Amino acid sequence: MSVQxxxxxxACGVVGTLMRPRLAKPGRVLRLLDVREPEPAADGEAVETITASVTDPDAMAAACEGVDAVIHLGGHSRENTWDETLRVNIHGTQVVLNAAQEAGVPRAILASSNHSVGFRRNDEGGEGGVPADSSPRPDTYYGVSKAAIEALGSLYHSRFGMDVIAIRIGSCFESPLKLGPRGLSTWLSPDDxxxxxxxxxAAPSPGYRLIWGVSDNTRRVYxxxxxxxxxxxxxxxxxxYADQLAGQPAPTGPAAEYLGGPFVTAPLGEPNPL
Structure with a gap:
């Protein structure tokens, strides 16, 4: 049996930690890369661990050798200074995609975000929800970096034929409770x-795609x-989870009107806990 x-x-971030046990399966080796040392393999788990930054071309070149697909989750996951956002999120993604292309990796899956379109209104998609390929309207430097990641993915598909799927993730946590009432529309469950x-x-020859990463929530707008x-x-x-959030104040003002929620009024360039 061939091994994928x-x-x-x-891999040590929020989404990476949630996905690691869920993506492990017979016939698959997960090569886990992070600036923090990933946990060693658990019993029955087929993993390879690399401690390195996505901004390191040599490390990424080695990490991409013999790889069938890259799931790129690395980078700052919240607002940060412009210099840090540019260095890690934008430049780091170019380093990852370039290493993957040079190693002949046929597929890359990129973690984008709802914040790449954070200044689109919640209601502009109508009954079907905001289309996944809506043009960027970022709400922060973080959102700009995610729009740039999507553009880089498009470039590497068009130039080199790599299959690239950019996922505009709503919010992926164990439960939507972390985000309060807004999480009832944005949540992507770990299992989903x-x-x-x-x-x-698994999708055959997807080309370049933009998709939403969200569960089929009753209140979803995507x-x-x-x-x-x-x-x-x-x-x-x-x-x-709605009953557990009963009584908590719902967002108001711009945070209730736009896909980016509170990011649309958060200070630019200042790390935040949102």
């Missing part, structure tokens, strides 16, 4: 996240059509 090797950058990544890994076209099927719904 998948490189996951940012794994289903989505599996669909992205279109699932593009992800479903790749074979994704959500089985979770944030509404099961």
């Amino acid at each position: 090797r998948v490189l996951i950058t940012g 996240g794994a289903r989505l990544f599996e669909a992205c890994l 279109s699932l059509a593009e992800a479903e076209a790749l074979g994704y099927k959500s089985l979770d719904n944030a509404e099961t």
Whole structure:
């Protein structure tokens, strides 16, 4: 049986940590890369660990050798200074894609964000939800970096024929409770996240795609059509947590009107806990 090797950058981050056990399966080796040393393999887990930065061309070249696909989660996951955002998120993604292309990796899956379109209104998609390929309207430097990541993915597909799927993730945590009432629309459950990544890994010749990463939540404002076209099927719904959020104040003002929520009024360039 052939073995599939998948490189996951940012493997020690929130999404990487949630995906690691869910993407492990027979016939697959997860090559885990992070600036922090990844945990060693658990019993029955087939992993390779690399401690390195996505901004290091030599490290990324070595990490991409013999890889069948890259899931790029590495980078700052919140607002940061422009210099840091440029260095890690934008430059780091170019380093990853360049290493993957030179190593002949056929597929890259990039973690984008709703913040690449944070200044689009929640209601502009109509009944079907905001289309996944809506043009960028970033809400922060972080959002700009995610729009740039999407553009880099498009470039590497068009120039080199690499299959690239950019996922505009809503919010992926164990539960939507972390984000309060807003999480009832934006949540991507960890299990649905794994289903989505599996669909992205398996879809035949997807070319370049932009899709939303979200569960089929009762209150979602994002279109699932593009992800479903790749074979994704959500089985979770944030509404099961609604009773636990009863009584918490819902967002108001711009945070309630735009996809970026509180990011649309957060100070630019200042690290925030949102």
